[in-house]
Amino acid sequence: MTLxxxxxxxxxxxxxxxxxxxxxxxxxxxxxxxxxxxGGVTPLVLRPANTEEVSRIMRLATxxxxxxxxxxxxxxxxxxxxxxxxxxxxxxxxSRLNRIREIDLASNTATVEAGVVLQTLQEAAEEKGxxxxxxxxxxxxxxxxxxxxxxxxxxxxxxxxTARDLCLGIEVVLPTGEVLDDLxxxxxxxxxxxxxxxxxxxxxxxxxxxxxxxxxxxxxxxxELAWASVASPAKxxxxxxxxxxxxxxxxxxxxxxxxxxxxxxLRHMPETAYPLTEESxxxxxxxxxxxRSAGDAREVMAILLSEAYEEGLISDxxxxxxxxxxxxxLHLRESMSEAQKFEGGSxxxxxxxxxxxxPEFLERAERAVQAVVPGARVACFGHMGDGNLHYNVSQPxxxxxxxxxxxxxxxxxxxxxxxxxxxGSFSAEHGIGSLKREQLVATQPAVATExxxxxxxxxxxxxxxxxxxVI
Amino acid sequence: MTLxxxxxxxxxxxxxxxxxxxxxxxxxxxxxxxxxxxGGVTPLVLRPANTEEVSRIMRLATxxxxxxxxxxxxxxxxxxxxxxxxxxxxxxxxSRLNRIREIDLASNTATVEAGVVLQTLQEAAEEKGxxxxxxxxxxxxxxxxxxxxxxxxxxxxxxxxTARDLCLGIEVVLPTGEVLDDLxxxxxxxxxxxxxxxxxxxxxxxxxxxxxxxxxxxxxxxxELAWASVASPAKxxxxxxxxxxxxxxxxxxxxxxxxxxxxxxLRHMPETAYPLTEESxxxxxxxxxxxRSAGDAREVMAILLSEAYEEGLISDxxxxxxxxxxxxxLHLRESMSEAQKFEGGSxxxxxxxxxxxxPEFLERAERAVQAVVPGARVACFGHMGDGNLHYNVSQPxxxxxxxxxxxxxxxxxxxxxxxxxxxGSFSAEHGIGSLKREQLVATQPAVATExxxxxxxxxxxxxxxxxxxVI
Numbered sequence: 043m044t045l046x047x048x049x050x051x052x053x054x055x056x057x058x059x060x061x062x063x064x065x066x067x068x069x070x071x072x073x074x075x076x077x078x079x080x081g082g083v084t085p086l087v088l089r090p091a092n093t094e095e096v097s098r099i100m101r102l103a104t105x106x107x108x109x110x111x112x113x114x115x116x117x118x119x120x121x122x123x124x125x126x127x128x129x130x131x132x133x134x135x136x137s138r139l140n141r142i143r144e145i146d147l148a149s150n151t152a153t154v155e156a157g158v159v160l161q162t163l164q165e166a167a168e169e170k171g172x173x174x175x176x177x178x179x180x181x182x183x184x185x186x187x188x189x190x191x192x193x194x195x196x197x198x199x200x201x202x203x204t205a206r207d208l209c210l211g212i213e214v215v216l217p218t219g220e221v222l223d224d225l226x227x228x229x230x231x232x233x234x235x236x237x238x239x240x241x242x243x244x245x246x247x248x249x250x251x252x253x254x255x256x257x258x259x260x261x262x263x264x265x266e267l268a269w270a271s272v273a274s275p276a277k278x279x280x281x282x283x284x285x286x287x288x289x290x291x292x293x294x295x296x297x298x299x300x301x302x303x304x305x306x307x308l309r310h311m312p313e314t315a316y317p318l319t320e321e322s323x324x325x326x327x328x329x330x331x332x333x334r335s336a337g338d339a340r341e342v343m344a345i346l347l348s349e350a351y352e353e354g355l356i357s358d359x360x361x362x363x364x365x366x367x368x369x370x371x372l373h374l375r376e377s378m379s380e381a382q383k384f385e386g387g388s389x390x391x392x393x394x395x396x397x398x399x400x401p402e403f404l405e406r407a408e409r410a411v412q413a414v415v416p417g418a419r420v421a422c423f424g425h426m427g428d429g430n431l432h433y434n435v436s437q438p439x440x441x442x443x444x445x446x447x448x449x450x451x452x453x454x455x456x457x458x459x460x461x462x463x464x465x466g467s468f469s470a471e472h473g474i475g476s477l478k479r480e481q482l483v484a485t486q487p488a489v490a491t492e493x494x495x496x497x498x499x500x501x502x503x504x505x506x507x508x509x510x511x512v513i
Numbered sequence: 514m515t516l517x518x519x520x521x522x523x524x525x526x527x528x529x530x531x532x533x534x535x536x537x538x539x540x541x542x543x544x545x546x547x548x549x550x551x552g553g554v555t556p557l558v559l560r561p562a563n564t565e566e567v568s569r570i571m572r573l574a575t576x577x578x579x580x581x582x583x584x585x586x587x588x589x590x591x592x593x594x595x596x597x598x599x600x601x602x603x604x605x606x607x608s609r610l611n612r613i614r615e616i617d618l619a620s621n622t623a624t625v626e627a628g629v630v631l632q633t634l635q636e637a638a639e640e641k642g643x644x645x646x647x648x649x650x651x652x653x654x655x656x657x658x659x660x661x662x663x664x665x666x667x668x669x670x671x672x673x674x675t676a677r678d679l680c681l682g683i684e685v686v687l688p689t690g691e692v693l694d695d696l697x698x699x700x701x702x703x704x705x706x707x708x709x710x711x712x713x714x715x716x717x718x719x720x721x722x723x724x725x726x727x728x729x730x731x732x733x734x735x736x737e738l739a740w741a742s743v744a745s746p747a748k749x750x751x752x753x754x755x756x757x758x759x760x761x762x763x764x765x766x767x768x769x770x771x772x773x774x775x776x777x778x779l780r781h782m783p784e785t786a787y788p789l790t791e792e793s794x795x796x797x798x799x800x801x802x803x804x805r806s807a808g809d810a811r812e813v814m815a816i817l818l819s820e821a822y823e824e825g826l827i828s829d830x831x832x833x834x835x836x837x838x839x840x841x842x843l844h845l846r847e848s849m850s851e852a853q854k855f856e857g858g859s860x861x862x863x864x865x866x867x868x869x870x871x872p873e874f875l876e877r878a879e880r881a882v883q884a885v886v887p888g889a890r891v892a893c894f895g896h897m898g899d900g901n902l903h904y905n906v907s908q909p910x911x912x913x914x915x916x917x918x919x920x921x922x923x924x925x926x927x928x929x930x931x932x933x934x935x936x937g938s939f940s941a942e943h944g945i946g947s948l949k950r951e952q953l954v955a956t957q958p959a960v961a962t963e964x965x966x967x968x969x970x971x972x973x974x975x976x977x978x979x980x981x982x983v984i
Binding site for chain 1: 617619620622663664666670672675677678687691692693694695697698699700701702703704705706707708710711713714715719731733754757758759760761762763803804805813865866867868869896899900901936937938939940941942943944945949953957958960961964965967968969970971972983984
């Protein structure tokens with residue numbers, strides 16, 4: 043234990059003994075994550091009940107210069123939610139701040155606390171006939187505060203934007219314990235610097251987001267989800283452009299998947315089946331929504347698929363006929379990350395490039411990957427409409443996992459070099475955390491790094507907010 | 514002259530004598546604006562040709578501690594683009610940075626310099642079959658750099674967002690002269706703090722935006738514009754909710770206008786005519802766009818109007834049958850600000866409230882206004898779908914203008930008090946400039962002001978960027 047027991051007691055008194063975890067078995071779930079990639083050490087996990095308790099925690103942390111690591115559902119993929127190995131950092135879990143304070147149907151907004159699980163909000167909105175469009179593989183356990191702190195993306199971002207775009211107002215506890223209450227429901231507000239968007243995506247390094255006002259949308263009256271086979275990424279790009287042209291803002295999903303990650307899903311995930319008859323090297327999952335009627339969505343999807351067939355963009359397709367079929371198609375896509383675990387080591391990249399550069403990226407990256415580790419299996423899938431791919435590379439069959447993972451940095455370097463040449467980003471939606479911190483400093487202009495450092499110093503002069511992350 | 518002539522020569526040498534204006538008649542257009550509300554004094558207006566020249570200007574400004582006021586099309590309504598009265602501030606006009614560097618049809622982006630006039634970009638996009646949806650009354654002279662620096666809104670914001678939402682990447686010259694080049698075309702990029710959104714809306718107080726990558730959209734295949742009479746703001750709200758329900762993301766404009774500003778337009782603006790036969794206290798201008806076809810847009814608008822008639826939401830309506838009629842309807846709306854000038858003094862408010870609170874706001878504000886100046890004429894119009902109204906109040910007929918304008922502060926106070934109670938904003942889209950700087954500090958939480966001050970100090974430690982604006 044590396045924190046003074048008296049200090050631990052003072053922190054514990056704020057949240058009550060029951061919600062101040064100090065036993066290793068109680069702490070364990072907060073310092074490890076399912077993939078086992080990140081782990082940390084902490085003598086104390088605090089589970090405050092409300093904003094006031096978070097504020098008191100931060101006041102004490104400032105007074106005693108105690109580093110704080112805010113944590114939501116602990117599903118982050120870059121280690122942003124993990125304490126380091128020093129045992130001096132206190133984890134503050136926001137999970138008990140889990141009230142949906144209000145759903146305002148007239149304004150189409152929800153005011154939610156940071157610890158509300160994403161799926162809980164989705165379901166609460168749906169019960170009221172509204173759509174909260176943020177949707178991720180981890181939606182059953184990730185929390186809104188974490189979604190905002192990492193500016194989460196996911197499959198709904200194409201039409202509705204990322205977490206940033208869905209947020210109208212926030213409540214933040216600053217390192218000093220002061221509370222910035224900006225829980226407004228306004229679509230337009232040009233009063234000074236955009237503080238909200240600084241906290242969003244800052245991964246808890248500038249303050250602790252404790253609540254937010256988010257946008258809701260009328261539930262579409264029709265949603266058509268189709269799975270289609272395409273011969274190549276170039277065909278997928280043509281299909282995407284056609285879908286945009288025909289459906290416009292009604293195109294609400296456009297995912298690209300290689301055959302490899304689909305094979306992994308079919309091999310390892312129970313109750314999955316390939317939805318088409320013939321194999322294909324690439325697949326697209328796309329959705330058309332209509333505000334007007336189910337028939338309208340059907341009609342648009344029918345026009346899209348028929349033109350796509352005629353022009354040779356797709357070779358086969360199926361449309362979900364009911365909620366059950368819809369769920370199965372979505373499950374195939376959402377299980378791809380999970381299924382990879384069963385195929386040994388995986389070297390991951392969460393990249394974005396301009397949408398039109400995706401075919402070129404895929405072609406060049408495949409060659410680069412094979413040069414680094416011959417036989418490596420590219421299990422790529424992602425949000426093509428956003429230019430965002432999860433370019434994951436599984437080890438060659440039979441290779442030693444540890445030996446493969448020793449090539450992590452070399453593989454990253456090869457892939458990121460291509461991303462940079464194409465004007466892309468090496469972290470499209472997962473963030474920086476501890477994983478990509480050096481990468482950020484190494485690749486972004488020095489002047490950007492300097493500005494970020496100054497912002498960090500201006501907001502957190504004592505350096506107690508999630509140290510070692512982002513910057 | 515309050516600047517050292519030698520210093521003026523050094524600045525002039527950067528842009529060339531021809532583009533360094535020192536004669537009062539050359540300077541005049543840069544230190545006054547059409548309404549005559551703001552005026553300033555400067556011994557020097559610099560008209561750089563490119564980013565490199567802007568960079569050299571800022572380097573010299575930092576070296577010599579010379580305050581710089583960046584200026585676009587000089588159409589701002591809060592004085593943000595004006596030097597103060599000291600004669601020590603140098604105006605830097607971005608108007609010669611007017612190249613459209615690229616229109617990328619495949620990525621649906623345009624890379625434009627700060628001085629490109631908004632309408633020029635709209636037209637360049639349209640020539641290529643694309644829509645750049647930012648649209649303002651001043652679009653014939655306002656410039657993209659100014660649009661971004663003020664996060665401009667306008668009539669297209671309902672469906673496409675404000676300038677902030679339309680911007681993917683920026684190029685900024687910092688006070689030191691360093692250039693931050695972030696001209697990327699990415700929809701997703703989670704690499705560190707959101708610097709872009711700090712510069713957007715900062716009104717030139719953190720740096721000089723010199724170029725940007727903005728989003729383009731496929732030109733809708735059909736656009737239907739309708740003018741409808743409504744009995745009250747409450748009916749207008751119902752109509753808005755119905756329009757949202759029926760058209761969803763295809764609802765691309767929803768403007769509310771009182772009869773008073775329409776009367777002003779019909780009285781003072783040439784070649785204008787009331788589009789309907791019967792008078793009405795309130796009017797709505799709304800647009801439905803379709804990505805699919807002209808017929809589709811017509812059908813949706815027809816359904817919307819027929820249901821609205823049946824349910825008694827509207828009493829009369831007309832739909833533009835061609836581009837000429839469309840232009841006339843838009844002109845009625847866009848002339849409302851201009852027409853007010855002919856009716857004597859006007860006390861203005863650019864407010865936003867949650868959309869559902871608009872009827873309550875209008876009712877309470879009318880009473881408050883009459884209590885401050887009995888007989889004052891509320892000439893309100895604005896972007897109802899964004900909760901954003903231009904709540905302008907013209908003087909009573911026959912009252913002395915100066916006497917009326919002496920009530921400016923009292924009127925503001927009365928209106929803003931209601932806005933604040935409704936959780937609204939006293940500057941929805943025009944910004945803070947010098948006009949609302951004290952208002953900002955007086956009404957926002959002290960902790961927000963403190964954070965903004967720290968950001969300002971972090972980015973502009975010498976305090977040379979547009980001093981006296983925003984913060």
